[in-house]
Amino acid sequence: MTSEDLFMKTIKKVSRLTAAVAAVLLLVSCSEPATDQLVIYSGRSQALVDQLVTDFKQQTGIDVEVRYGNDAELLAVMNEEGGQSPADLYWANTMGAMAIASKQNLLKPLPDSLLNKPAAFKSSSDEWIPVTVRYRVLAYNANNVDSTQLPTSVMDLPGMSEFEGRVGWTPTYSSFYDFLTTVRLTQGDEEARRWLLGMMQLDPKSYSSNTPMVQAIAAGEIDIALTNHYYILRLKYGGGEGEYEDHEHYGEAEPNANAPIKTYHFEEGDLGNLALVTGAAELQTSQDSEAAQKFLGFLLSRQAQEYAAESVHEYPVIDGVTLPDYMLNLERAFKLSPEYDYEKLQQLEGTLNLLREVGVI
CATH class of the missing domain: 3.40.190.10 (Periplasmic binding protein-like II)
Structure with a gap:
């Protein structure tokens, strides 16, 4: 296949x-x-x-x-x-x-x-x-998380045992597939497997899409989650949707600029900032x-x-x-993501097989 x-x-x-x-x-x-x-x-x-x-x-x-x-x-x-x-x-x-x-x-x-x-x-x-361009980021609840204690690389996130049971992710969403495919292609299959298994040890809460996940962070139901940057901005400042999500089961919240959710960027060039x-x-x-x-x-x-x-x-x-x-201004934003060949994202077979093997999908 x-x-x-x-x-x-x-x-x-x-x-x-x-x-x-x-x-x-x-x-x-x-x-x-x-x-x-x-x-x-x-x-x-x-x-x-x-x-x-x-x-x-x-x-x-x-x-x-x-x-x-x-x-x-x-x-x-x-x-x-x-x-x-x-x-x-x-x-x-x-x-x-x-x-x-x-x-x-x-x-x-x-x-x-x-x-x-x-x-x-x-x-x-x-x-x-x-x-x-959308950027992968770590969203966090500012009332519960000290951002200075967050890791500089997304690859170190599984080691943050203090967040066990307080992590969200979207492992069946297309942007997560693109992220994990890039991890596989740049770090190797075994490193991608190690990262996935480590994340699973944190007992993350799975969401079918990003909007309910960032709403859960703002509500204090979870503390951190990997997502795309604009979901946080949309929750705080409003704006339209650029991609398809099923909103029927959770609804749209009114924008709230004071919502206790913030954006964390990993160090420049890290896969956690993937464009x-x-x-x-x-x-x-x-x-x-x-x-x-x-x-x-x-x-x-x-x-x-x-x-x-x-x-x-x-x-x-x-x-x-x-x-x-x-x-963020464009100059700073352009420096966030590592460089990679987008054409290689067609190599999804290994990513989907890996997700099945570890029991995520």
Whole structure:
């Protein structure tokens, strides 16, 4: 079984929907596009995408249809449709999914005029552009935790026995898969296994997604958790959602700038600060490269990059973008993450096998 098969199989199990059923629902829910429409398959949520699409339409006069789904569902749809797919663009929520799309030869090479625009996090395959960046962080309850006592590396977190029973994690979530895959590829399988087993000794509380986990930290139910930086900012300052989560069973809390939850960054270059990049690409099935590449260029405009920063607190990939004052400046943010090849995130097979072997999934 290939890594992409395992990726889709696991996501389907978590969501309790088969990719085939999800694909049918996705296609049935959308009308057939006209031939002059630019069709985007988006793993990013409607709350983030809608305004940008509206702005693009108004500025260019190009009609756009967006079909939404999580990354695994969209990959399944594109593979099912094959060369008959109406999609021009794929806007992915995770680099693991984008790497798989590249491996499956779904993407077209992009021109230098697009590839040279980002200041960081560029593609080694020249088939996609980075759009925004999220960072892995350690969230902690400021009332219960002294941040000066936290480890400088995420690899030392399992040794913090004082937090036994007070730790949260999301071991079936895509961003955790990307993090653990990078641990495997940079530190080796045995070190990744050691880390997982050590974390399990802390008796962590598992969450299906990040929002209820950070809510639990703010409520004092747990003390620390590995998450993505913007979940903390969203809880404190509000803002839209950039990716799909099931909010029905826990609801959305009102933003509270005084909530006792804070962000801890490990030392610069540590895997605990891993940059998780969202990306977009033109598909092989695109019938209008000029319009497709115009939209990709728009995503890298200052207007679109500032909107993403202000609406969901994600970091831009170009210079000169004004950020909310509660976010780290770009120079500091760019130094946080270790450098790595995002294309290697397609190597999920070993990660999923490891999680099964230790009994996490």
